[in-house]
Amino acid sequence: MTAPRRSTEQPAKLAVVTGGTRNIGLAIAEALGGLGYRLVLVYRTDEEQAKIAVGRLETLGATVRAARADVTDEEDVRRLFDGVRNAEGRLDLLVNNVGDFLFKPLLETTLIEWEDVLRSNLTSAFLCTKASLPLLRNRGGQIISIASMHADALRAVPNTLPYAVAKTGIVLLTKSLAKSEATYGVRANAVCPGFVRSSVSPHVDPSTIPCGRLADPAEIAHVVRFLASDEASYVTGAVINVHGGALL
Numbered sequence: 001m002t003a004p005r006r007s008t009e010q011p012a013k014l015a016v017v018t019g020g021t022r023n024i025g026l027a028i029a030e031a032l033g034g035l036g037y038r039l040v041l042v043y044r045t046d047e048e049q050a051k052i053a054v055g056r057l058e059t060l061g062a063t064v065r066a067a068r069a070d071v072t073d074e075e076d077v078r079r080l081f082d083g084v085r086n087a088e089g090r091l092d093l094l095v096n097n098v099g100d101f102l103f104k105p106l107l108e109t110t111l112i113e114w115e116d117v118l119r120s121n122l123t124s125a126f127l128c129t130k131a132s133l134p135l136l137r138n139r140g141g142q143i144i145s146i147a148s149m150h151a152d153a154l155r156a157v158p159n160t161l162p163y164a165v166a167k168t169g170i171v172l173l174t175k176s177l178a179k180s181e182a183t184y185g186v187r188a189n190a191v192c193p194g195f196v197r198s199s200v201s202p203h204v205d206p207s208t209i210p211c212g213r214l215a216d217p218a219e220i221a222h223v224v225r226f227l228a229s230d231e232a233s234y235v236t237g238a239v240i241n242v243h244g245g246a247l248l
Contacts, residue, residue, distance in 0.1 A: 011038070012063065014088050015228070016080075018042045018071050018128060019098030021053035023198050024146065027217035028095055029053070031225035033062030037093065040084060041066045044098075071098055071124040081131040091135035093228055096125040096145040099166065103159050103203075114162045121166035125173060133186070140185030142236075143177060144227050145170050146220075149243040152192045167192075171239055178237030187236035189227045193220045194243025210245030 015032045019025040020041035029039050039062055043050045050066035057064040069080040084091055099121035102113055125145055136143065150157050151167035170190060177188035195204045197214040206213045223242050226232055241247070 011090070012036050013092035014038045014040065014084070014090055015093040015095060016040045016042060016067075016084060016091060016128075016132065017095040017097055018124065020095070021046065021050045021066065024193065024196060024217045024220050025095075025097040026053050026056075027221035028097060028224045029057060029062070029064070030060060031218070031221035032093070032095075032228055033057055033060060033064065035225060035229060037228070038062075038088070039064040040088075042069050042071060042080065042098070044068070044070050071128055072119040074127055077124075077127040077131050081128075081135065084132075085135060090139055091132055092139050092141045094128060094132045094136065094141070094143045095224065096128055096143065096170070098124055099146070099163075101160075101163055105159050106161050109162065117162035118166050118169075121163065122169040122173070125170055129173070129177065133181070136186050137181070137184040142187040142189070142228070143174075144224055145174050145188070145190045147171050147174070147190045147192045147239070149192045149194045149241050149247050152190075152239045152241055153247050155247065174239065175237050182236060187232075189232075189235060189238045189240070191220060191223050191227070192239060192241045192243070194241070194246045196220060208246075209243075210248060213244070215242060215244060 015037040017025055017029050020029045021043045029041055033039055041053055054064050054066050067080055070076045100117055102117050129143055147170040148167040150164055151171050174188050174190040195214045197216055220242050223240055
């Protein structure tokens with residue numbers, strides 16, 4: 001009697017996308033789903049939007065679930081990635097996308113606002129990266145973080161100090177990870193969007209941008225998709241600007 005043959009087929013890669021239920025995060029999730037990634041979309045409070053996002057991605061053929069977590073809270077982040085380990089058994093890609101924006105003069109910015117913006121953009125990336133690394137190292141995975149065009153250029157922008165400091169930290173975090181984690185087969189890259197439609201730049205005059213318009217979230221996601229693909233297997237420590245010439 002012949003023993004049943006065990007399947008050698010490997011499950012699809014898994015990506016965790018913070019802030020993955022709307023705007024750039026949702027566009028990134030759609031792009032990764034198109035690559036065949038299974039998806040965990042992390043959201044903080046808006047359960048209804050999370051359901052809408054999951055339904056949209058399932059309609060496109062993606063395998064996806066939403067996970068509620070405050071990624072600025074260490075215990076919540078620990079629970080999130082323990083859940084990924086227990087439910088999925090693997091992690092191949094972390095996308096650090098979440099981050100609040102504040103447009104306010106420095107003299108009017110409170111300490112609470114300063115700390116909230118840094119926690120949302122930078123501390124969240126630190127906590128998620130730290131919690132995910134044991135899983136990523138086991139698979140030679142990667143981390144893609146969303147920064148901003150001004151952070152990469154070290155350009156000062158009035159009334160955005162906490163956000164600018166946090167996003168500059170994302171760039172430095174990315175480069176440091178690329179160097180320290182290469183020995184474990186982990187790659188780290190950053191994408192720096194310019195002014196994006198439906199994001200934090202409704203006050204921007206498109207005529208001031210050489211390309212003459214704001215970016216569509218999908219145009220940011222296309223770059224993430226490349227970095228997440230096998231074609232980018234030798235790319236690490238890269239900081240890619242997608243700004244339509246706004247900083248030229």
